[in-house]
Amino acid sequence: MGTRWMILPAIAVVAAFPKAPAAAEARPIVIGASMSLSGPYAAGGRYSLEGTQLWADEVNKAGGLLGRPVRLVYYDDKSDANTGVQLYEKLITADKVDLLIGPYSSAVTSAVSTVAEKHHMVMLGPEAADVKIYQRGYKYNFQAQTQAGRYMQGALTLAKAHGYKKLAMLSEDTAFPKAVSSEVAKMAAQYGLDVVFNETYPKGSSDFSALLTKVKQIGPDVVFANSYLPDSQGIIRQCRELGVDAKMFAVAVGAAEPEFGNLGSTAEYIFGATQWGASMPWPGNAAFVKAYRQKFNRAPDYHSAANYAAGQVLEAAVKQVGSLDQDKLAAAISKLELDTVYGHFQVDRTIQVGYDSALLQWQNGKQALVWPDKMAEAKPVLPAPPWSKRQ
Amino acid sequence: MTRLEILVAAAAVAFVIAIPLFGSEYLVGFVFTTFLFVGMAYGWNLISGYTAYVSFGQVSFFGIGAYTVAILVTKLSFEWPLAVLVGAVAAAALAVPLGWAMLRLRGPYFALGMLGFVQVLQMVASAWTRLTNGGEGIYLPPAGSLRALYFGSAFLVAVGIAATSSIDRSAFGLRLRSIGEDEIAAEAMGVDTTRAKLLAFVIASAFPAVAGGLYAFRLSYVDPASAFPGSYEVQVILMAIFGGAGTVFGPLVGGVLLSTLGEALWARFAELHLFLFGLIIVVVLRYMPEGLIPRLRRLAASAAASGRKAAAR
Amino acid sequence: MVGGVYGLMSLGINLVWGVMGVVNLAHGDFIIAAGFLTFWLFARYHLNPLVALPVGVAMGFVLGALTQKFLLGKVPQDRGAVKTSLLMTFGVSYILINAAQLLFGSEFQTVMFLPGSWHVAGLDFAKSRTIAFLMASAVSLALWAFLRFTFAGRAIRAVSQSVDGASVCGIDIPRTRIVSFGIGSALASAAGALLVMIFAISPAMGNGYTIRSFAVTVIGGLGSFPGALLGAVILGMSEVFAGYLASAQIANGIAFLLFLLVLLARPQGLFGRKPS
Numbered sequence: 001m002g003t004r005w006m007i008l009p010a011i012a013v014v015a016a017f018p019k020a021p022a023a024a025e026a027r028p029i030v031i032g033a034s035m036s037l038s039g040p041y042a043a044g045g046r047y048s049l050e051g052t053q054l055w056a057d058e059v060n061k062a063g064g065l066l067g068r069p070v071r072l073v074y075y076d077d078k079s080d081a082n083t084g085v086q087l088y089e090k091l092i093t094a095d096k097v098d099l100l101i102g103p104y105s106s107a108v109t110s111a112v113s114t115v116a117e118k119h120h121m122v123m124l125g126p127e128a129a130d131v132k133i134y135q136r137g138y139k140y141n142f143q144a145q146t147q148a149g150r151y152m153q154g155a156l157t158l159a160k161a162h163g164y165k166k167l168a169m170l171s172e173d174t175a176f177p178k179a180v181s182s183e184v185a186k187m188a189a190q191y192g193l194d195v196v197f198n199e200t201y202p203k204g205s206s207d208f209s210a211l212l213t214k215v216k217q218i219g220p221d222v223v224f225a226n227s228y229l230p231d232s233q234g235i236i237r238q239c240r241e242l243g244v245d246a247k248m249f250a251v252a253v254g255a256a257e258p259e260f261g262n263l264g265s266t267a268e269y270i271f272g273a274t275q276w277g278a279s280m281p282w283p284g285n286a287a288f289v290k291a292y293r294q295k296f297n298r299a300p301d302y303h304s305a306a307n308y309a310a311g312q313v314l315e316a317a318v319k320q321v322g323s324l325d326q327d328k329l330a331a332a333i334s335k336l337e338l339d340t341v342y343g344h345f346q347v348d349r350t351i352q353v354g355y356d357s358a359l360l361q362w363q364n365g366k367q368a369l370v371w372p373d374k375m376a377e378a379k380p381v382l383p384a385p386p387w388s389k390r391q
Numbered sequence: 392m393t394r395l396e397i398l399v400a401a402a403a404v405a406f407v408i409a410i411p412l413f414g415s416e417y418l419v420g421f422v423f424t425t426f427l428f429v430g431m432a433y434g435w436n437l438i439s440g441y442t443a444y445v446s447f448g449q450v451s452f453f454g455i456g457a458y459t460v461a462i463l464v465t466k467l468s469f470e471w472p473l474a475v476l477v478g479a480v481a482a483a484a485l486a487v488p489l490g491w492a493m494l495r496l497r498g499p500y501f502a503l504g505m506l507g508f509v510q511v512l513q514m515v516a517s518a519w520t521r522l523t524n525g526g527e528g529i530y531l532p533p534a535g536s537l538r539a540l541y542f543g544s545a546f547l548v549a550v551g552i553a554a555t556s557s558i559d560r561s562a563f564g565l566r567l568r569s570i571g572e573d574e575i576a577a578e579a580m581g582v583d584t585t586r587a588k589l590l591a592f593v594i595a596s597a598f599p600a601v602a603g604g605l606y607a608f609r610l611s612y613v614d615p616a617s618a619f620p621g622s623y624e625v626q627v628i629l630m631a632i633f634g635g636a637g638t639v640f641g642p643l644v645g646g647v648l649l650s651t652l653g654e655a656l657w658a659r660f661a662e663l664h665l666f667l668f669g670l671i672i673v674v675v676l677r678y679m680p681e682g683l684i685p686r687l688r689r690l691a692a693s694a695a696a697s698g699r700k701a702a703a704r
Numbered sequence: 705m706v707g708g709v710y711g712l713m714s715l716g717i718n719l720v721w722g723v724m725g726v727v728n729l730a731h732g733d734f735i736i737a738a739g740f741l742t743f744w745l746f747a748r749y750h751l752n753p754l755v756a757l758p759v760g761v762a763m764g765f766v767l768g769a770l771t772q773k774f775l776l777g778k779v780p781q782d783r784g785a786v787k788t789s790l791l792m793t794f795g796v797s798y799i800l801i802n803a804a805q806l807l808f809g810s811e812f813q814t815v816m817f818l819p820g821s822w823h824v825a826g827l828d829f830a831k832s833r834t835i836a837f838l839m840a841s842a843v844s845l846a847l848w849a850f851l852r853f854t855f856a857g858r859a860i861r862a863v864s865q866s867v868d869g870a871s872v873c874g875i876d877i878p879r880t881r882i883v884s885f886g887i888g889s890a891l892a893s894a895a896g897a898l899l900v901m902i903f904a905i906s907p908a909m910g911n912g913y914t915i916r917s918f919a920v921t922v923i924g925g926l927g928s929f930p931g932a933l934l935g936a937v938i939l940g941m942s943e944v945f946a947g948y949l950a951s952a953q954i955a956n957g958i959a960f961l962l963f964l965l966v967l968l969a970r971p972q973g974l975f976g977r978k979p980s
Contacts (some may be wrong), residue, residue, distance in 0.1 A: 038805070039906065075658045081528065082617030083661075085610050090658055093417040110530065111612035118533040118611075136530075173517060173526030199951065202517050203526055203616070206903035210947025230904050241830035443787050447794075492968055499727035502790055503922075504967050506729070507915050507960040514957025621911060625798050632791065662805040669798025673775060676792050 028071040029064075029324065031056065031314075032097030034087040034112070036104040039079030040204055043229040043257050044303045045104040048127055049074065050296050051304030052101055055311030058291065065318055077103055081111035088115040098324050101310060102141075104303070105228070106130035106148070106176035113141040122317075122329045126310035127303060130179040134350040140330050143352035144310040144345065148176055149183030151273040152224060154359025154371035155250040156184070158271075159222050160191040162382055164247055168197035168220035170211055170227070170235060177226035180252050184224065196220055205231065208238050216244040229254040232272075233263055240266050240387045247383030255360060256301050256367070267362045269384040274360045276302035276342050277369045279377060284312075285341045302342075309340035407545050411538045419541050423609070425650040426544035427602040431623070432631040432642035433551030434598025438591045439628075440636035441564065443571035444494065448505040449627050451512050452482040452596045454618035456603030458516060461529040461613040471534075472543065475604035482600030483593050490592035494585070509619055516615040528614025531607065540609055547601050548643070554594065556639045567591055568637070599627075622665055626653065629672050635682025644684060707940030708837035709898050713913065714920035714932040715847060716891030719860070719884055721921065726776060726789050726885070730797035732914030734889045737804040738764055738896030739905045743813040757839065760897040761890045768889025771796055772882045801910045813904060836898040843894050847887075848929065860884045892917070912959075919963035938962075 033052065036045030056072045059065055073095055077084035084103050091097050092115065100116055102109045102125035109128035116123035117138045125133065125141060129148040134141060167188060171177035181198055188195050196218050199211055215223065223246045225235045232254030239249065248271065254260050255272020278289045278299065288308060292300040317332040318324065338345045346354030359371040361380055368378035411419050431449050438446050459478035463469040493504050516523050523529065534540060558564040566587045569577040578584050607613045626649070634645025656664035679686050713735060720728050738760040745751040745759065775796070779788045851857035859880045862870040871877050899905060916939065924935025939959055946958040
């Protein structure tokens with residue numbers, strides 16, 4: 001009878017798993033993370049990973065943490081919250097990592113935060129701008145990225161300065177973009193703007209023509225795309241193809257990525273939120289940029305800097321506490337103030353209040369920081385010429 | 392049951408109980424997930440293994456179970472075991488009209504229809520934001536006890552084995568098999584194929600719903616993408632086919648073996664993992680379409696036969 | 705205009721399903737895989753996507769022919785055949801799409817070939833979509849001519865009408881099947897190469913396009929050429945209207961909804977023959 005065959009699976013399972021975890025003789029401090037290395041968030045995810053890797057390298061070059069080398073273990077969460085959760089469970093229970101770093105995107109971080117909290121492990125979220133994640137009463141999760149509400153401040157300020165009135169927004173239907181759009185909607189009146197269009201599209205969309213046609217009919221002054229790189233590109237491209245004109249186009253994520261330049265002349269005049277620039281005078285920033293270029297053969301973007309900074313915070317906390325005790329680390333981080341390459345790190349309860357945002361614009365095929373004035377490299381060019389008049 | 396069978400069954404039960412007592416948390420999590428898959432494989436086996444109606448609906452009911460639990464736990468403060476049961480009932484309730492509509496379609500149309508249905512459900516989950524929070528998803532409170540969930544999944548498997556085993560031996564099972572062999576002839580012989588198919592379909596829908604509910608609670612997060620994970624479909628079907636569709640222990644054997652294989656691959660080599668599964672499906676269908684257990688049984692039988700022949704000479 | 709590309713996808717399905725009664729679940733994945741190949745050729749070797757099109761088509765043909773020859777063709781033609789070949793193509797879909805991911809990466813990719821649009825009579829025609837539409841039409845026309853005027857084409861039509869009749873006439877059935885599956889996949893690949901010029905694609909979309917291709921075929925009716933094209937237009941327009949009138953989320957699912965409705969209410973679609 002079939003019951004005999006149950007022996008097979010039983011043997012397989014027992015063989016695949018050692019009885020008890022081996023005695024902890026691992027000297028390196030293992031840091032675990034999942035990264036979006038494929039899927040819609042892959043572009044930003046890769047930069048994030050590199051930032052963490054550079055930090056780990058530099059720590060090891062300087063003699064390690066608490067006298068021990070640092071080892072990074074990471075997996076690809078495919079930009080998927082579900083996969084991320086399973087990976088963090090694996091990192092914590094199977095790989096038995098000592099420290100955690102959060103994944104890319106608010107959506108994945110949000111889902112994963114529960115895992116960290118459940119296992120009482122500290123987790124910094126360097127790629128999670130959505131404040132709601134950090135308002136759930138969790139004690140071990142800390143925001144290490146600029147709040148979503150601050151992302152579009154630069155764009156809003158410029159819009160007000162030029163007297164623009166009508167604002168249209170498209171957002172991906174996930175945590176971060178919706179956080180941005182809801183914060184902007186709340187603030188719009190302060191900047192003299194009227195939100196005339198505010199709709200979402202499902203994650204992974206490629207075709208925005210239906211939404212953009214609606215936008216075109218309304219004829220806004222300003223268009224915000226609250227999106228990640230692939231959709232930012234798609235939306236701007238289709239604005240051109242459909243002839244959706246506006247005086248100002250700004251995207252939440254994507255313009256800061258060099259890949260955005262693949263749009264060619266279509267990228268010209270587009271504004272993008274960035275939380276960091278290579279020219280910003282934060283301590284260690286210039287050295288960071290140089291080292292990054294040397295190691296990865298390309299310039300870092302703000303995601304890399306954010307992750308690098310998260311590493312710096314973790315390092316400072318561990319050194320302060322002198323151990324890997326998660327509860328003590330949580331207490332330390334909640335009070336820590338540090339000037340990282342990304343800016344001034346400071347949390348209020350667990351929400352990030354130190355980091356701020358900036359704005360860049362694509363001019364002559366290159367990114368230029370245009371706001372805030374004290375850090376600007378160039379002046380913003382407004383309004384954007386109509387698509388039909390561009391080459 | 393023969394004495395050997397009782398012994399093996401007792402050993403299995405002891406093994407299942409031992410795991411959370413002596414194993415690492417990771418092992419328990421792994422076996423939990425494996426049991427979910429095996430449970431789903433049993434569900435698929437009931438409808439597709441016996442009646443040859445290839446259903447791609449596992450993921451649909453999985454998602455229904457997941458969302459039901461998420462909504463009941465967060466909005467109505469249900470306890471998870473009750474929520475999971477309600478999820479199963481919800482899935483079965485949906486399966487009745489769905490099955491009645493779908494099962495009227497012949498072979499490939501039915502398969503396509505179920506495939507399309509998942510996408511419709513995803514669309515509903517994304518659009519019905521009042522209920523499901525749309526793309527943002529629902530956050531559940533952290534799962535307290537993995538052990539409790541684990542036993543829930545083990546229970547699912549037990550029910551699967553028991554149900555399949557009793558159906559397999561019953562007149563109902565015979566009717567299902569006749570539909571699988573030749574539906575027209577079965578009807579001609581007086582079998583109420585519509586009723587039989589529908590019943591199998593509805594029962595089958597409960598399994599993935601329970602799995603989905605348990606899964607949602609463990610993950611503490613549900614969104615349209617994670618509630619309807621496309622890759623689960625291929626894994627579940629492969630497990631059932633590999634072990635032997637239409638057998639009582641095929642899904643269990645196939646499930647455990649393939650889950651262990653997948654475990655080594657899923658984190659580090661995700662694409663390779665699914666590539667391999669696709670490859671295995673194709674190879675199994677080409678060279679061993681009846682599945683592992685029937686094939687081993689045949690080998691054992693022919694070995695015994697040739698042994699007897701040799702002895703007789 | 706995307707409808708043109710949908711039409712192409714559906715023709716592939718029509719051919720394979722009509723001629724061989726095989727439901728190819730890997731269809732969408734052929735589309736995406738070809739799209740990725742085109743992208744890769746463009747990104748690595750700066751190959752003009754219109755030139756890459758025949759490359760993708762050739763690859764599709766070869767893979768399809770091989771699949772038929774070594775896998776589907778060997779399925780015993782008994783009552784379990786439908787189930788087995790269905791599951792086999794299901795397996796192939798996973799093989800194909802994951803192989804494409806391993807080779808070309810899993811990110812969203814697109815080919816920015818012709819940004820911008822032409823302005824004709826007050827309407828904006830996106831260059832990339834227009835070119836894609838024209839190419840799709842050209843390929844469809846070529847297919848029609850092939851089926852009408854060449855011997856292989858007529859052999860395919862003969863087999864689709866009656867297997868026994870065709871074999872009596874001396875037509876090599878297995879070979880015809882191999883050729884038609886190859887052509888079906890080639891058509892899918894062509895569609896993919898064109899699609900990547902218009903949109904960003906990712907491997908996860910394979911399933912969605914499989915359903916869309918079948919939706920178009922079912923709406924238009926199996927076995928009907930004009931039906932496929934009409935079905936494509938209907939689907940394309942419904943997606944746009946749904947997005948416009950309702951929301952983007954609904955537009956995403958409209959293909960499947962229509963598909964189910966047609967399947968249930970009128971399985972033969974607009975012009976097709978009754979399903980056997």
